[in-house]
Amino acid sequence: MGKSFLPASCTAAAALWLLSACAPEPSTGSAVVAAEDGAATPVRSQPAPSLPRPELHPGMPGLLNGAELEALHEARERGLRDIEGLPDFGFGEAASPERIAAWDIDIGPDGEGLPPGSGSVERGETLYRLQCVQCHGARGEGSQFEALAGRVPGDRFPFSEDRRYPITVGSYWPYATTLFDYIRRAMPQAAPGSLPPDDVYALTAFILQLNGLLESGDSLDAESLPRIRMPARDRFVRDDRRGGPEVR
Amino acid sequence: MAKNRENGGLPSRRELLAGVVGTAAVGAGAVASAQQADAPKPRPRAPEDPTKMQGLVPRPLGERSAFETPRRLVRVLEPSSSSRTPLQYLQGIVTPADLHFERHHAGIPNIDPERYELLIHGMVERPQTFTLADLKRFPAESKLRFLECSGNGGTAFQNQGRFPNMSPQEMDGLTSTSEWTGVPLKLLFREVGARPEATWFLAEGMDAAVMTRSVPMKKAWDDAIVAYAQNGEPLRPEQGYPVRLFLPGWEGNASVKWLRRLDLSDRPFMTREETSKYTDPLPGEKARMFSFGMDAKSLITFPTFPERLGGPGWWEIRGIAWTGRGLITRVEISTDGGDTWEDAELQDPVLPKCHVRFRKLWNWDGRGATLLSRATDETGYVQPTRDALLAARGSYTRYHYNQIRSWRVESDGQVFFAG
Numbered sequence: 001m002g003k004s005f006l007p008a009s010c011t012a013a014a015a016l017w018l019l020s021a022c023a024p025e026p027s028t029g030s031a032v033v034a035a036e037d038g039a040a041t042p043v044r045s046q047p048a049p050s051l052p053r054p055e056l057h058p059g060m061p062g063l064l065n066g067a068e069l070e071a072l073h074e075a076r077e078r079g080l081r082d083i084e085g086l087p088d089f090g091f092g093e094a095a096s097p098e099r100i101a102a103w104d105i106d107i108g109p110d111g112e113g114l115p116p117g118s119g120s121v122e123r124g125e126t127l128y129r130l131q132c133v134q135c136h137g138a139r140g141e142g143s144q145f146e147a148l149a150g151r152v153p154g155d156r157f158p159f160s161e162d163r164r165y166p167i168t169v170g171s172y173w174p175y176a177t178t179l180f181d182y183i184r185r186a187m188p189q190a191a192p193g194s195l196p197p198d199d200v201y202a203l204t205a206f207i208l209q210l211n212g213l214l215e216s217g218d219s220l221d222a223e224s225l226p227r228i229r230m231p232a233r234d235r236f237v238r239d240d241r242r243g244g245p246e247v248r
Numbered sequence: 249m250a251k252n253r254e255n256g257g258l259p260s261r262r263e264l265l266a267g268v269v270g271t272a273a274v275g276a277g278a279v280a281s282a283q284q285a286d287a288p289k290p291r292p293r294a295p296e297d298p299t300k301m302q303g304l305v306p307r308p309l310g311e312r313s314a315f316e317t318p319r320r321l322v323r324v325l326e327p328s329s330s331s332r333t334p335l336q337y338l339q340g341i342v343t344p345a346d347l348h349f350e351r352h353h354a355g356i357p358n359i360d361p362e363r364y365e366l367l368i369h370g371m372v373e374r375p376q377t378f379t380l381a382d383l384k385r386f387p388a389e390s391k392l393r394f395l396e397c398s399g400n401g402g403t404a405f406q407n408q409g410r411f412p413n414m415s416p417q418e419m420d421g422l423t424s425t426s427e428w429t430g431v432p433l434k435l436l437f438r439e440v441g442a443r444p445e446a447t448w449f450l451a452e453g454m455d456a457a458v459m460t461r462s463v464p465m466k467k468a469w470d471d472a473i474v475a476y477a478q479n480g481e482p483l484r485p486e487q488g489y490p491v492r493l494f495l496p497g498w499e500g501n502a503s504v505k506w507l508r509r510l511d512l513s514d515r516p517f518m519t520r521e522e523t524s525k526y527t528d529p530l531p532g533e534k535a536r537m538f539s540f541g542m543d544a545k546s547l548i549t550f551p552t553f554p555e556r557l558g559g560p561g562w563w564e565i566r567g568i569a570w571t572g573r574g575l576i577t578r579v580e581i582s583t584d585g586g587d588t589w590e591d592a593e594l595q596d597p598v599l600p601k602c603h604v605r606f607r608k609l610w611n612w613d614g615r616g617a618t619l620l621s622r623a624t625d626e627t628g629y630v631q632p633t634r635d636a637l638l639a640a641r642g643s644y645t646r647y648h649y650n651q652i653r654s655w656r657v658e659s660d661g662q663v664f665f666a667g
Contacts, residue, residue: 061537062462062516064447072447072466079434079469089439091385092378099377100369103509106450106460109518159529160642167524172535175518182520185458186354189327192456236527236537243543243573243627247636 054226056110061238107181111226114180118221119202121209127199128206131188140210142166145189149210155231170211174236176228180204201225291315318347321417327355327456330397331486332421335568336549340595341392341603343424345479350486351397351422353521354456357506361482361490366474370449370512373441380490383431383476390429391473391496394570394603396542397422398499398526401649404665405634412656412664416549419653419665423570425603426487428494430475433468437512442468446512450519451493451504461502462516463495464538471496474507497572497601498540499647501526531642542572544631545650546579546606546623557661560614565592568603571625575599578624579606585618585654592621617657618666634667 056063064072107113136142140149147166152158157172158165165171169179184200186192195203205220213228214220241248292314295301312318320331330351333343343349350356361380369375400422404414446465453459463472475494476483483489488505495503501521516522516538528536546569551557565583569576575598580589592608606621623631632640634651656666 056515060515062448062464062518069447072464072469073444075466075469076444080438083432083435083438086387086435089386091382092376092439095367095369095375095377100367100375103367103452104369104511105458106452106511106517106519108513108515110515157529157533157535159535160531160645163644169524173524175523178518178520178523181460181517185460186456186520189354192354193458235534236523237530237534239536239539239541241536241539241541241543243541243625243629245628245630247632247640 054110057233059234060109061236105181105185107177107184109175109177109226111177111222114177114222114225115197116222117197117201118219119198119200119205120219121202121205121214121216123198124202124204124206124209127195127203131195132203135189140168140207148207151212151231157232157235168211169207170213170231172232172235174230174233176204176208176213176230177226179207180225320347320349321421328353330422332417333424335416335421335423335547336552336555337417338549339605341425341568341597341599341605342479343426345426345481345484345487348424348426348478348484348487349395349397349422351500352455352457352486352505353459356486357455358485359454359490359506364490364508366491366507367509368436368440368512369509371443371446371514372437372512373443374439376440378436380476383474383491386431386435388429389432389473390427390477391471392425392427392597392599392602393494393496394423394425394542394601395494395500395503396545396570398501398539398542398647399649401545401651401653402646404653404667405637405649405651406644412666413553414665415554416547416552420547422500423603425570426478427480428473428475429477429480430473430491430494433472433474433493436474436510437468442512445514447514448516449513450509450511450517451502451507452509452511453488453504454506454508459504459506459521460517460519461504461521462519462538463493463502464540465512467495467498467540495540497542497574499526499542502540526647528641528645528647530640530645539648540572542570543648543650544571544573544576544623544625544629545569546576546621546631547653548581548619548621548655551619551657551663552655553664555663557612557657557663559661560612563610563612565608565610565619565621567592567606567621569594569606569621569623570601570603571623571629572601573629574601574626576604576623577626579604580622580624581606581608581610582620582622583610583617586620586652589622612657614659616659619655619657620652622652 134143135145136148141147147168149170150166150168151170152165159167173179180200183203184195201220204225205214205218208214208228209216318334318337320333322331331349333347333349364380365377366383367377401420404419448462448464449468451461451463473494474491476491478484478487483492491507492505493503493507522538528539530536546567548565548567550566551563557563565581569579576594579592579594581592582589592606595605595607598604631650631652637651654666656664
């Protein structure tokens with residue numbers, strides 16, 4: 001695949017699927033890069049460093065409601081009661097901040113944990129060709145391993161009934177921060193965990209660009225990454241199965 | 249296929265391969281079977297009359313009879329892969345550790361137990377590390393509990409009846425039961441001073457995927473275990489040696505193996521596994537997230553493909569049932585395709601969040617018959633039909649396939665999976 005990012009570079013084989021990734025239809029109204037308030041805002045490099053961390057959106061599964069907080073509190077009381085007869089053992093060693101920092105690589109959906117550094121779409125493309133293309137295909141269409149790029153027309157989410165659309169970053173992943181977290185900890189397969197933060201930002205940027213979520217000239221850093229609103233963010237709901245007679 | 253009796257009802261190598269080929273059309277990619285690596289071996293020999301010669305001397309390490317050659321089923325030889333328990337070979341409820349199913353995302357890491365440390369930090373008063381010796385010094389607890397991959401049974405669900413040559417191992421072999429021994433996680437969390445406002449913790453593995461899942465704190469206060477032993481001995485490497493998280497009744501992926509770090513927080517972390525992977529697409533263009541619990545399920549393990557009943561008469565229908573929500577209270581059997589049902593006997597011990605063995609005597613009249621099993625748990629949940637699951641979740645939902653399975657017994661005794 002050449003350098004072109006034009007729709008014409010889509011092969012016929014990629015067909016309908018990659019179409020929306022290569023040329024997002026304006027009519028879909030997909031706010032491909034949106035601030036937390038929902039306004040479509042292109043993400044550019046070097047955003048103002050004074051911006052506060054984005055709030056977690058209220059519908060995020062996993063934010064506990066009142067009843068769940070009450071259940072947690074009760075479970076805690078019960079659990080502590082179970083072991084109240086046991087002494088404080090004092091086994092183990094205090095972990096220094098340095099010791100914690102050596103392993104603490106997780107990134108939250110609010111961007112907590114993102115390291116300093118930045119990376120551009122352009123640099124990400126170079127890195128992608130060196131490190132990723134063998135497993136994920138020239139434009140993230142998937143090869144030996146899964147597809148990374150592609151959107152469903154209209155950003156629909158038909159996965160329970162329709163197998164035509166692969167699950168990709170653009171079609172399914174609810175948080176862009178997950179991409180950074182996963183690339184840094186587990187990729188590339190031949191040398192997992194080897195990429196410095198700048199490279200991870202760059203690859204994250206390129207993969208988001210392949211999904212129509214960044215422009216070719218964009219860059220990412222700790223401020224801009226958590227502000228990218230993924231098309232599927234609001235598709236996820238909490239588990240409502242509770243046992244009992246109803247099948248859910 | 250009566251010759252299968254020679255190896256205890258286990259499918260022969262040729263039949264296993266046939267089964268593998270049968271499902272290859274579903275899964276993408278190369279198909280390689282560990283069985284392929286085993287050259288066919290001649291049947292072991294035994295003396296005509298064992299009472300007329302002295303037997304073997306004791307050995308430091310036991311092994312199975314040469315006549316018993318159970319194997320896990322490996323479909324794809326790559327680091328992100330799995331192997332399946334030969335459920336049709338097993339009796340009782342405990343899975344021998346070397347037959348416990350595997351699922352890992354970046355291969356099995358090699359970890360020196362003397363250098364092992366568990367780090368607990370985040371919303372705690374005292375961030376700490378614990379060595380393996382530290383963990384073993386705490387008061388231990390031990391529980392017999394099932395583990396199941398939440399993708400178990402997906403091929404059967406999505407290809408109803410199209411692959412009659414599926415054994416229980418191929419269909420549902422991503423579940424096993426062990427006795428898990430370790431430290432109650434609540435004890436470790438009290439030790440480090442877990443703050444009351446912590447609602448989630450991240451569990452992180454020490455494999456090349458540095459696998460992570462967010463787990464609700466409630467599970468820690470309920471029944472989570474930091475386990476270092478399985479069936480009386482240290483964990484097998486493929487089960488998380490030297491230490492794994494074990495979350496009774498929950499999908500296997502959340503019981504993070506090779507556990508190295510717990511980070512307490514007031515929100516989930518939204519890792520790759522819990523967003524792009526272990527979520528359940530639903531009708532209405534939504535997907536269920538953090539769907540941890542495994543609903544009630546049962547599976548007949550005898551008679552099943554590739555078994556062939558030797559003739560009419562008394563046979564014992566056998567199988568296992570389990571639920572992540574507590575106790576199995578009932579298993580019913582139908583021998584007429586679901587028109588009528590009768591209770592099976594639940595064999596002691598009947599334990600919560602554990603495989604339960606069921607049995608039902610059946611006087612086969614020699615005509616074609618369709619066998620089904622249906623489990624009920626203590627919440628009143630009844631194992632659903634495939635149609636009920638389809639209606640609730642859609643044709644291509646991705647996990648938690650606990651629909652009723654059926655087996656067709658032909659008049660010649662041959663048994664096939666029937667959807």
